[in-house]
Amino acid sequence: MNDELSVLIVDDDKSNRQVLKECISGMAQVLLAKNGAQAIEKSMSLLPDLIVLDIVMPDMDGFSVIETLRNRSQTQHIPIIFITGSDSEEVEMKGLKLGAVDVLSKPLHPGVVQARIYTQLQNVFQKRLLDALVHIDALTTIANRRQFDEVLEREWKNSLSLGTPLSLVILDVDYFKDYNDCYGHQAGDTVLKKIALSLKHGLEHTHGFIARIGGEEFAMILPNTPVEFAVEIVENAIKQVSDLQIAHQGSGCSSVITLSAGIHSMVAKNTSDNARAALELADRALFKAKESGRNQVVVADSVCLPA
Numbered sequence: 227m228n229d230e231l232s233v234l235i236v237d238d239d240k241s242n243r244q245v246l247k248e249c250i251s252g253m254a255q256v257l258l259a260k261n262g263a264q265a266i267e268k269s270m271s272l273l274p275d276l277i278v279l280d281i282v283m284p285d286m287d288g289f290s291v292i293e294t295l296r297n298r299s300q301t302q303h304i305p306i307i308f309i310t311g312s313d314s315e316e317v318e319m320k321g322l323k324l325g326a327v328d329v330l331s332k333p334l335h336p337g338v339v340q341a342r343i344y345t346q347l348q349n350v351f352q353k354r355l356l357d358a359l360v361h362i363d364a365l366t367t368i369a370n371r372r373q374f375d376e377v378l379e380r381e382w383k384n385s386l387s388l389g390t391p392l393s394l395v396i397l398d399v400d401y402f403k404d405y406n407d408c409y410g411h412q413a414g415d416t417v418l419k420k421i422a423l424s425l426k427h428g429l430e431h432t433h434g435f436i437a438r439i440g441g442e443e444f445a446m447i448l449p450n451t452p453v454e455f456a457v458e459i460v461e462n463a464i465k466q467v468s469d470l471q472i473a474h475q476g477s478g479c480s481s482v483i484t485l486s487a488g489i490h491s492m493v494a495k496n497t498s499d500n501a502r503a504a505l506e507l508a509d510r511a512l513f514k515a516k517e518s519g520r521n522q523v524v525v526a527d528s529v530c531l532p533a
């Protein structure tokens with residue numbers, strides 16, 4: 227199917243591991259574990275997309291492995307296929323109740339093994355695709371608001387625990403309504419795509435993150451970036467957009483498409499509620515940039531820091 231997917235085979239029997247490896251190697255990257263302890267260690271460190279797990283193993287059996295994995299947040303969503311030599315309904319039910327997605331019976335028949343594993347890998351692949359689509363803005367193909375909120379929460383926590391500065395930026399296209407009125411909505415869409423690409427390109431050599439968070443509104447998260455560097459990054463980014471030289475006859479501030487931006491930089495404090503308050507300050511700074519004539523960057527006033 228796809229080399230990017232990985233399957234962890236857990237079996238104490240070498241010949242079973244070999245049969246399973248041969249079944250899977252054309253569809254996914256194969257990882258191997260000989261016992262329960264190795265299975266847990268490799269699942270935690272390598273986060274495989276699927277685990278094929280033997281039930282009967284010395285020291286730690288498959289049931290204990292699945293219980294451990296289900297109790298850890300990093301591994302609890304990894305689908306697990308059980309392998310059993312028993313034809314007891316009770317054993318099968320126990321595996322399924324613990325959360326196994328399928329059960330394979332020994333002796334292993336390669337055709338059946340391949341078909342069952344293929345189905346599970348397809349599910350993983352489709353889930354991944356869906357997950358990517360849910361986080362991407364359809365017009366510009368950069369991150370969308372949902373992804374922005376998730377990254378903001380993560381970076382807020384990082385700033386909080388590491389004490390590093392975090393800069394938040396909101397950027398808005400100037401006189402965009404007039405652009406649409408003048409050149410048409412479709413041309414407006416093309417401009418948004420070009421701006422998104424340019425902003426993304428501008429952040430390529432930084433740890434910055436860019437998303438389209440509204441119609442003609444974009445936002446950046448700049449981790450470990452104090453205000454003076456944030457200003458430099460944003461000024462460069464908006465210069466790159468004006469350098470695209472997209473004619474805008476209806477603009478009240480330039481002959482080409484321009485952006486205004488508001489920045490708020492801080493070291494995170496308290497909960498993620500304050501992340502929203504910090505974003506609000508970047509938005510207010512953007513409002514000031516608009517009021518002051520647009521096509522410029524304004525840094526939020528430190529006197530209006532959230533309490």
Ligand SMILES: Nc1nc2c(ncn2[C@@H]2O[C@H](COP(=O)(O)OP(=O)(O)OP(=O)(O)O)[C@@H](O)[C@H]2O)c(=O)[nH]1
Nearest residue numbers: 398399400401402403404406411414415441442516
């Ligand atoms: N083409 C296009 N236009 C959009 C999209 N989303 C929002 N818009 C338009 O963006 C315009 C935003 O207008 P306003 O909020 O008045 O802002 P503005 O005209 O840019 O004025 P300032 O922000 O004050 O400089 C509206 O006309 C929306 O229809 C989109 O996906 N495609």
